[in-house]
Amino acid sequence: MADAFSSSSEAVLQRVVDVTATTNAPVENLEELYQIKKTCDFINQHHFEKVALQFPDELLVDSVAIGAEIEKETQAKLFILGDTSYGSCCVDEVAAEHFGANCIVHYGRTCLSPSRRLPLMYVFERRAVDLEKCASAFRDLYPDRQSHIIVLYDVNYAHVIDDLLALLTPEYPNAVGSALVVDGELCYSHRQTQVRHDDACRSDQDDDRVLHQFGRQFALKSGLTIKDYSMFYIGQEGGTLRNFMMTWNRCTFCSFDPLTLTGRTESVSINRALMKRYYAIERAKDASVVGILVGTLGVADYLTIIQQLKETIHRAGKKSYMFAMGKLNVAKLANFLEIDIFVLIACPENSLLDSSEFYKPIVTPFEMEVACNKNREWSEEYVTDFRHLLPGGRSHVALANEEEESDETDVSLITGALRSRHLTFDGPGASSFGSSVVLRNQTLTVANTNSAASFLAGRSWQGLEQKLGQTPVVKAVEGRKGIAIAYEDEGKSTL
Incomplete structure (x- = not known):
């Protein structure tokens, strides 16, 4: 123990530490909950040498025991990833690449957003469901046995859906189950169908009765649309259910919570929620400076949507700045x-952020497009998956040609002021009025285009004082070595 505290920092970083494998679940239940044998088979079959095990915060207590069991059956070197930079439902490919991992095993609930960089395996925490209670709640919520119903669920309950449908289908011939799908040829999971994104898109185009969205796939009967169905969701209230309800906002939703064993009709007013989102769109129309928050580094095509947003915002006569700051909070x-x-x-699950506590509103890419792209109109369609907004996506709307654009004006529903949707930052107006104001058009006078730098210059406090030229130059000296508990110049510990 004495040598452990007196070694150099480099040796400490490389030391293997023995820890006791404590778990939240009994050791004998780890296989059932986390599919350890199939995970080992996946690692051995592909000969992965470095494997990153990603856990959400609530499952970290089981991570050491799971890693120890996997190490017994494989030769791979394991890394445990926790405290992800963004939502734990997304795959943290950046952190895995920092360790040179060959693949990622993602544990717990997930949004099933596609990833592209590393081979990926999903392992859902298999939570128990009382099928009799669930079926009874289903019957109470849907007394009409001919109802058209789609059964959705959180991924942690995917393993019980076949048994549940076996109980309900004889009574409800129009009940439809949804299947989880893996989007991408590098993905694998224990209870999923592997689907390439382009194949899924082709199936949607060839047969509009097959819907593939949010990692779920289900088929509609001929002559019916999604609006003709009710949704029955198994899981707790949260981002997954909210995302489904906002997207399929013309469908009625009921849910069953396996923890409380209760079913209910979801009473959240979707119309009210949509009106709150529309208010945010009006704020986006009034905005002159837009901040693009990078809330993921793992979801496929995130760089493409950033570039598209920059172009859309610029064409609307607004300035944009990009920020990458990890998990968001009010202070940041x-x-x-x-x-x-x-x-x-x-x-999709993290984009619907409630910004009521923030000083400025936070909108989704779809909402920003509604505000800035005059070709896109507000309708009953609501898009939470930004990939659908990209060229080739089912909800893509191209920008108008620049020569066809006119400086249209309308009235703000918030301030009542007259505003222009398309300001001009270049041309004679910019040179004659300077960088602060430019000529809008022949009927409106000027538009404020102050940059963030001008705002900073006007602040009473601009950060730490630089004192350029006032600080004396001194020769660099060698600093202390070791770890904070015992630097090398403090002598060895006597513990």
Whole structure:
């Protein structure tokens, strides 16, 4: 123990530490909950040498025991990833690449957003469901046995759906089950169908009765649309259910919570929620400076949507700045008072952020497009997956040609002021009025285009004082070595 505290920092970083494998679940249940044998088979079959095991915060207590069991059956070197930079439902490929991992095993609930960099395996925590209670709640919620119903669920309950449908189908011939799908040829999971994204898109185009969205796939009967179905969701209230309800906002939703063993009709007013989102769109129309928040580094095509947003915002006559700051909180965003509104690039489940506590609103890429792209109109369609907004996506709407654009004006529903959707930053107006104001058009006078730098210059406090030229130059000296508990110049510990 004495040598452990007196070694150099480099040796400490490389030391293997023995820890006791404590778990939240009994050791004998680890195989059932986390599919350890199939995980080992996956690692051995592909000969992966470095494997990253990603756990959400609530499952970290089981991570050491799971890693110890996997090490017994494989030759791979394991790394445990926790405290992800963004939502734990997304795959943290960046952290895995820092360790040179060959693949990632993602544990717990997930949004099933596609990843592209590393081979990926999903392991869902298999939570128990009382099938009799669930079926009884289903019957109470749907007394009409001919109802058209789609059964959705959180991924942790995917393993019981076949048994549940076996109980219900004889009574409810129009009940439809949804299947989880893996989007991408490098993905694998124990109870999923592997589907390439382009194949899924082709199936949607060839047969509009097959829907593939949010990692779920289900078929509709001929002559019916999604609006003709009710949704029955198994799981707790949260981002997954909220995402489903906002997207399929013309469907009625009921749910069953396996923890409380209760079923209910979801009473959240979707119309009210949509109106709150529309209010945010009006704020986006009024905004002059937009902050693009990078809320994911793992979801496929996030760089493409950033570039598309930049172009859309610029064409609408607004300025944009990009921010990457990990998990968001009120204090972080409060540092940027120059920004009028933020747009969050994240997975579908994390993009619907409640910004009521923030100083400035936070909108989704779809909402920003409604505000800035005059070809896109607000309708009953609501898009939470930004990939659908990209060229080739089912909800893509191209920008108008620049020569066809006119400087249209309308009235803000918030301030009542007259506003222009397309300002001009270049041309004679910019040179004659300087960098602060430019000529809008022949009927409106000027538009404020102050940059963030001008806002900073006007602040009473601009950060730490630089004192350029006032600080004396001194020769660099060698600093202390070791770890904080015992630096090398303090002598060896006597523990």
